Amino acid sequence: MKKRTKRKNRPIVFKDNFLNKILVLAIILLFVITSFSAAQPQNPTTITTTDDQARGIVWDVTVNFNEPGGAYDYTVFGEAHGAHDGPPADAYDVLKPPAPMPPYIRAWLNDNLPFPYNKLWKDYRHYPGINKIWNLSVQWTPSDDLSPTTVTMTWSPTAINSTEYASITLCTSGGTPLKNMLLESSYSFSCPADIPQGFKIICFANQPPNVPSNPTPSNGSTGVSVNADLSWTCSDPDGDSLTYDVYFGEGSSPPKVASNISVSTYDPGPLSYSTLYYWKIVAWDNHDASRAGPLWHFTTHINNPPNTPNNPDPSNGATGISLNANLSWNGGDPDGDSVTYDVYFGITSSPPKVVNNQTALSYDPGILTYYTVYYWRIVAWDSHGASAAGPLWHFTTISMPNRPPYAPSNPSPANGSTEISVNVALSWSGGDPDSGDFVTYDVFCGITFPLPKIAANQTGTSHALDHLLYSTKYYWKIVAWDNHQASNASSVWSFTSKTDSTLPTVKITSPIKGFLYVNFWDIITRKLPIFFTTIVVGKIEVIATAADSQSGVDRVEFYIDDEYKATDTTAPYTWTWSEWGYFFPYRLNVKAYDCVGNQNSAEMRVWKVF
Structure with a gap:
């Protein structure tokens, strides 16, 4: 079997040079676009x-x-x-x-x-x-x-x-x-x-100011005072500060009379009576936004005459008014107008004008005459020629003032005289300078001060004094009173009474010569005549009588053999002789003194036993 050999991977190589160029350009374009997007904002989608x-x-x-x-x-x-x-x-x-x-x-x-x-x-x-x-x-x-x-x-x-x-x-x-x-x-x-x-x-x-409102005088008002001020209310929804332009006048398109004022009031000055006025307010905030108020109007009142002068001083019919009195009254004007006054013043019921166009509410007529009727009235005038006459007033000044009586004078006895009888009549001159007044007198007389009043309210100018003391200095004065209770006093005068040259008489009435007086402890008392002398056995009450027809008896003194034993000042004058005696003849002496120091005495020989 034939052995298969393994195939190695190889990179893809574009044989077409044109395609290589296109790939490079795409990569560069992507880089540029990416860089540009990172540096610039992205444009949003437009509308x-x-x-x-x-x-x-x-x-x-x-x-x-x-x-x-x-x-x-x-x-x-x-x-x-x-x-x-x-x-x-x-x-x-x-x-x-x-x-x-x-x-x-x-x-x-x-x-x-x-x-x-x-x-x-x-x-x-x-x-x-x-x-x-x-x-x-x-x-x-x-x-x-x-x-x-x-x-x-x-x-x-x-x-x-x-x-x-x-x-x-x-x-x-x-x-x-x-x-x-x-x-x-x-x-x-x-x-x-x-x-x-x-x-x-x-x-x-910024919102504009609110519309100006609440006008005073109110819109359409009548009978407005000619001294009225304009006022209104206004605010700003943003709380901004406001200023105002004021338009004011008699036409329905009033002119601007004030601008940029910061208060919500305006004084247009004195206005005319019975006149229709128009006004409006434009409010401005501090951002130059404005708001105009409506057109307002008002009518001023008719001119009223001044107030009738009233509340006279002196009051009408017053009497006993001072010669220095000023005249004054109340006046004024119901419209608040300035008022002046004409003053009529005299002693007839149609008094003449004595001053005009005065602003004061009083008048000084000068010094007046006693007990005279004066007539006066006031006519008030306002600044617009309207007037108001007050009623005719009158008053009576005081009578001639009372003068006090004359000071009593020409005293009798003359001031400082001596050897005046102890029975004397005081007399003086008096009277009053005001005819018709009658005068009474108070008489003060004595030897010490303050002088006692010995007669009051007597009408005559003499007063009798009886049984004065001899050789005594008397003081006296007279106070005169008229029927208006005014008084006047004289000086204090003096005189000295007649000198007392007569000795007082004095006589011893107990014991009596030719008697025997026996007193054993107030148990056995006898008084027996013995004819040839005075014998006292025990104590005895020595009694004397004294008299003085002028100054009177002042005192009686008792002596034994010139030795003072006692004094008695009231009759019967007595002294109890209780000292022991030794059957020896004593000389009893009694001395009487009158009030001016004249002295007389009586004495007797007394045999005293026990």
Whole structure:
């Protein structure tokens, strides 16, 4: 049997040189395409439509994404008239193409659309908007699937400012602000490998102010004060600060009278009476958005005359008014107009005008005359020529004031005189300067101060004094009173009474000469005549009488042999002689003194035993 030999494998060799060339070119083309895809973003599927303007795209913003190695991507968000927000997908939702070969950056937008529209390259929403959020995701995929990188987002603030939004902010996925895209143009962040990083682009559109409302004066109101201020209420839905333009006038197309005021009130100044005014308010926020209010109108009231002058001072019919009195009254105007006054004043019932066009509510007529009737009235004028006259008032001034009586004078006895009788009549001059007044007098007289009042309310100008003390200085004064209880006092005068030159009389009435007096302890008492002398056995009551017809008796003193024993000041004047005697003749002496010091005495000899 013939042995079969084993066949060795050999590489295929193209004998046709043309086919070899075709194979090489295919390999090179595949390499170029792969390299280009890794370096450039993939163009998404385009929408077959007309140009953007015809499609109604109002604005769009391109956000670029770069990293240091050269990887690049971009995405677009914007608004169009025909687009709508959220599901279902429409022709304005452009899909993100498949990812290229690593390394690459892949960015997409998410409008909560179902697959495959959950990753959008271009996301257009409906124009216009108030508040919108674009959800943005960025993923970095390196060749080794491990290395992080720094990704920088960039955009054009000019394109951002072409939107209707007042605020566009790049935020974290949780809403934390990162960049104000209206003012800044880039944001860099560290991006880990293969982990999508979420962001939000949050947009808030400025809303115009609310329509001005609640006008004061209310729309169509009448009888409005000519001093009224305009006020209104207005707010902003975004909480923006507001300013206002005020249009005001007498026509239905009022001119602008104030602009850019920050308060919701306006003072148009004094208005005219019985006039129809139109006004409106245009509110502006700090983003130059405005809102005009409706056209309002009101009519001012007719002019009322001033208030009739009232509440006069002095009150009408008053009496006893001071000569220095001022005139005053109440006035004013129901419309709040300024008011001036004409004053009529005099002593007749048609008083003349003494002042005009004064603004004060009082008038000083100067010094008036006693006990005179004065007439006066006030005419009030407002700034529009309307007037109101008050009634005719009158008052009476005080009478001549009461003057006190004359001070009593011309005293009798004359001041300082001496040797005046102890029975004397005091007299003086008096009277009152006011005719018709009558005067009474109080009399004060004594030897010590304060002087006692010895007579009151007497009408005569004399007063009798009896039984004065001799050799005594008396003081006196007179107080005059009129029938209005006004008084006037004289000076204090004095005089000295007649000198007492008469001695007092004194006589011893017990014991009596020619008697024997016996007293044993008040048990046995006898009085016996013995005719020739006076003998006292035991004690005896010595008794004396004294008198003085002028100054009177001041005291009586008792002596034995010139030795003082006792004094008695009241009658009967007595002293008990109880000292022991030794049957020896003693000299008993009794001395009487009058009130001016005159002295007289009486004495006798007495034999005293025991």
